[in-house]
Amino acid sequence: MNALLEVENLKVRFRSMGMLRALATRTSDPYIDAVCDVSFQVRPGETLGLVGESGSGKSTIARTLMGLNPAHSGSIRFDGRELTDLSQRSYKPFRRDMAMMFQDPVGSLSPRLTVRSLITEPFLIHGIRDRDRDVEAKRLLEMVGLSEEFAQRFPHQLSGGQARRVGVARALALDPRLIIADEPTAGLDVSVQGEVINLLARLQEELGIGMLVITHNLNVVRHISDHMAVMYLGRFVEKGPTEEVFYRPRHPYTEVLLSANPEPDPDARLERIEARGDVPSLMQRPPACEFHTRCPKAQEICSQVDPEVTTAEEGHTFRCHFPVNTPEDPDTDTVGAGSAGRSSRPG
Numbered sequence: 479m480n481a482l483l484e485v486e487n488l489k490v491r492f493r494s495m496g497m498l499r500a501l502a503t504r505t506s507d508p509y510i511d512a513v514c515d516v517s518f519q520v521r522p523g524e525t526l527g528l529v530g531e532s533g534s535g536k537s538t539i540a541r542t543l544m545g546l547n548p549a550h551s552g553s554i555r556f557d558g559r560e561l562t563d564l565s566q567r568s569y570k571p572f573r574r575d576m577a578m579m580f581q582d583p584v585g586s587l588s589p590r591l592t593v594r595s596l597i598t599e600p601f602l603i604h605g606i607r608d609r610d611r612d613v614e615a616k617r618l619l620e621m622v623g624l625s626e627e628f629a630q631r632f633p634h635q636l637s638g639g640q641a642r643r644v645g646v647a648r649a650l651a652l653d654p655r656l657i658i659a660d661e662p663t664a665g666l667d668v669s670v671q672g673e674v675i676n677l678l679a680r681l682q683e684e685l686g687i688g689m690l691v692i693t694h695n696l697n698v699v700r701h702i703s704d705h706m707a708v709m710y711l712g713r714f715v716e717k718g719p720t721e722e723v724f725y726r727p728r729h730p731y732t733e734v735l736l737s738a739n740p741e742p743d744p745d746a747r748l749e750r751i752e753a754r755g756d757v758p759s760l761m762q763r764p765p766a767c768e769f770h771t772r773c774p775k776a777q778e779i780c781s782q783v784d785p786e787v788t789t790a791e792e793g794h795t796f797r798c799h800f801p802v803n804t805p806e807d808p809d810t811d812t813v814g815a816g817s818a819g820r821s822s823r824p825g
């Protein structure tokens with residue numbers, strides 16, 4: 479099946495300071511690269527999960543796909559059409575096919591509009607005037623499991639889970655082919671998180687929508703995504719089929735994230751492996767492997783030579799000189815066993 483969304487070597491750059499400050503501080507390169515050389519695809523009916531610490535560039539990718547930030551270089555193709563060279567005006571029709579659920583659902587909903595107005599606003603924005611908005615509101619509320627009485631409520635009268643459902647209803651209004659969901663479960667209780675994820679998974683299956691799900695929550699990624707990518711300082715350090723990455727992470731950073739994830743099954747729990755120190759500033763990117771200042775496996779070469787992208791099995795790729803969970807990794811003693819391939823580490 480052809481990809482719906484194809485991103486190749488995307489780079490997004492922001493000014494880190496104004497011209498005057500750059501001159502005053504003699505800063506010759508007053509930019510930060512929030513997204514570096516990122517490539518991925520999403521096919522219809524498929525979900526890609528994007529994980530990484532705060533500031534790693536996840537929302538910047540989402541906003542750039544929607545044409546809300548310019549791409550510095552690289553390519554974004556939707557249904558075969560290049561988007562990076564489009565004007566805002568030409569971008570608009572693509573926003574019908576690509577819907578965004580923003581990171582802060584209540585804050586991104588206008589407080590003075592009723593749910594009916596909020597979920598049918600996309601029709602007005604796109605100049606679609608031949609629909610009965612009451613009928614559409616009822617249809618959309620039903621799709622997300624809310625009764626029609628919700629149409630008259632205001633955002634402050636919604637619980638976190640209901641606000642999220644309203645966000646999903648609004649995203650579905652124009653029958654999108656791709657949904658970009660930025661932190662769809664942040665701030666919700668675990669049971670409500672489950673409801674929202676099940677709703678997204680059901681809609682995806684019924685409607686064949688492609689999804690990009692951005693989250694800090696690895697359990698969400700595991701539950702909903704076919705493929706996942708792990709970001710560090712704007713770069714994908716590992717990417718692959720979700721189960722493969724979960725059970726046999728190759729990049730030490732992925733293993734750090736996974737080992738910090740609360741795992742309900744005690745047999746599957748990893749030894750806790752921690753990264754050292756704080757995430758470096760994007761204004762002072764470490765040379766070569768950017769994770770070397772924090773990596774528990776770092777050796778001298780890591781700060782001198784940029785690791786190449788290595789392909790493991792089935793499109794599983796990673797960037798590391800000393801991957802974990804391989805026969806060569808001295809800390810691995812259970813590769814290939816049971817749920818596994820996960821390393822078990824001495825305490």
Ligand SMILES: Nc1ncnc2c1ncn2[C@@H]1O[C@H](COP(=O)(O)OP(=O)(O)OP(=O)(O)O)[C@@H](O)[C@H]1O
Pocket residue numbers: 492493494512530531532533534535536537538539581760
């Ligand atoms: N418009 C902007 N101008 C300047 N810098 C920006 C802008 N938008 C984002 N950044 C910077 O880009 C980096 C990536 O930010 P982004 O919001 O994409 O991270 P994130 O992974 O979504 O984080 P979080 O998990 O906290 O939402 C951050 O350092 C941020 O400060």
Ligand code: SF4
Pocket residue numbers: 729730731767768769770771773774775776777780785797798799800801
């Ligand atoms: S290249 Fe070196 S520093 Fe970077 S992740 Fe691999 S082991 Fe760690």
Ligand SMILES: [Mg+2]
Pocket residue numbers: 536537538581660
């Ligand atoms: Mg974000």
